Amino acid sequence: MRQIIALMITTLITLTAQAGPSPQVQAMINELGLREAAEPMREHPGWAPGKIVAAVPPTMLQAMPGYQAQLEAAAGDAQLVFATRDTLTRELADADAVIGFCSPDLIQAATDKLLWVHNIxxxxxxxxxxxxxxxxLTNSKxxxxxxxxxHTIAMLMALTRNLPLLINAQQTGEWLGGPARNMPFGELRGKTLLVVGLGGIGTEIARRAHALGMNVxxxxxxxxxxxxxxxxxxxxNELHKLAGEADVVVNAxxxxTSTTGLFDGEFFNATKSGAIFLSIGRGKSTVTDDLMAALTSGQIYAAGLDVTDPEPLPADHPLWKMDNVIITPHLSASGAGTVQRVSALTVENLRRYVAGEPLLNKVNxxxxY
Incomplete structure (x- = not known):
């Protein structure tokens, strides 16, 4: 087994050192529509790869055997320093690039020498x-x-099939009858799902909803x-009109500034009565009190929330007690596939930065975003 793992790592390092993207990255570019920046890095004033700081979470390094070696291979002759939370500020003082989580503190600790930030x-x-x-600035969009x-489709199906009620009954060994069999929302096929924000994530949600026979x-x-x-x-500007025609609305x-508080009382009043609201974007785009009012009145049939405002949601918040709400703690992106894709893109963008090529996933x- 150790020999197999060693061979895999050696192969990954070899692929990383080659010019051009690896087959894995090329497949991601094609399948997910990743875009190159218009200009190569070598044309940016001040581009001179010298010191690159990698503030990669230890859990990410542990989840991907050989990941650190891939990053080192991609850095080539540039100095690559792995920083911890305690050493990050010090290491940023003379860095021209950093891989980590962009924040005001990170930017404040950097100097004018910093040219590229990759947000994991x-x-x-x-x-x-x-x-x-x-x-x-690049990211993992x-x-x-x-x-x-x-995750979004899982929440939707759980809400339409009464799974929260049934799972609670399972904990007490109760064989539910009437209440559990009452599923007034009906089947998904033929219903309309509105994706608010047809970006990379919204497109993947739309693809799956269409496969279930929904009009998207x-x-x-x-x-x-x-x-x-x-x-x-x-x-x-067509949001309210389209929401009034949709059986399911997904916030993606x-x-x-323009999306903060977008899903407010006016929005929920404009939705189709009895619609399901799913939120996997950011919690602050939804006015929580207005959502709760819509859930209580029945204007919104149910809600699946991977993000909330505030976040984390306090243990005594009334949203936890609503039986027509599923709440997950901002983990919808979690999974081995995500880690592999994020790791592969990080390595590829590091290779491109050092080579002076156009980066992937440049943020506007x-x-x-």
Whole structure:
């Protein structure tokens, strides 16, 4: 077994050292629609790979045998330093690139020499965008899409099939009759699901909902374009109209100034009566009190929430006690597949940075995602 693992690691390192993306990364680019930046890194003023700091969580290094060696191989002749929480500030003092989690503290500890920040997670709402006029920010957008989409569909099916009620009954050994058999929402086939935010994650949710026989509509900020399995793509100003026609609404939006508090009382009043609301974007995009009011009145049939406001949700918060709500602790992106994709992209972007090539998953810092 050790010989097999050693051979796998050697193979991964060899692939990393080759010019161009590995077969795994090329497959991700094709399947998830990862995009290259328009300009190669070598054209950026100040590009001179010298010291790169990797503030990678220990759990990530442990989950991927050979990951550290892949990063070292991708860094080539550049100095790659693995930093801990205690040493990160010190190591950033003379770094031109950092791999980790972007935050105000990280940016404050850096100098003008810092050119590239790779944010390991997809969300960049904690990253100060005004610090990127001359810097480049990349992230893990689209990589979490498959896992989050499956989690979203799992919450939807659990709510329509009364699984929370049945699981609670299982704990007490109760064989439920009438209450458990009452499933007024009905089957998913033929119903309409609205994806609010047709980005990488929203597209993966739409793909799975369509496969279940649902009619899928969506909104997006940038254009009306979308895949064949989405019947209609509206702009942001069509949200209330489309919500009034949907049996299920999925919040897959990033958190920006314009999306904060978007799902409020006015929105829930505009939804189709008895719709299901699923939120896997960011908690602060939903006004919690307004959602609870809609759930209590029956305007919203049920809700599946992987994100909340506040977050973490306090133990005494009334949302926990609502029997038509599923709450998961912001873990929809979790899973071995996500870790593998994030690791592979990080290695590839490090290789590209050192080689001066265009990076993948560049963040539009003006738009905030």
């Amino acid at each position: 997670s997809a969300g960049v709402d904690r990253c100060p965008m005004d610090a990127f006029d001359q810097r480049v 689209r990589l979490m899409g498959p896992a989050i989409a499956e 509509t969506a909104t997006r900020n940038s254009s009306r374009s979308g895949p064949d399995f989405v019947s209609y793509v509206g702009l942001a 939006l990033p958190l920006t 810092t003006q738009a905030g």
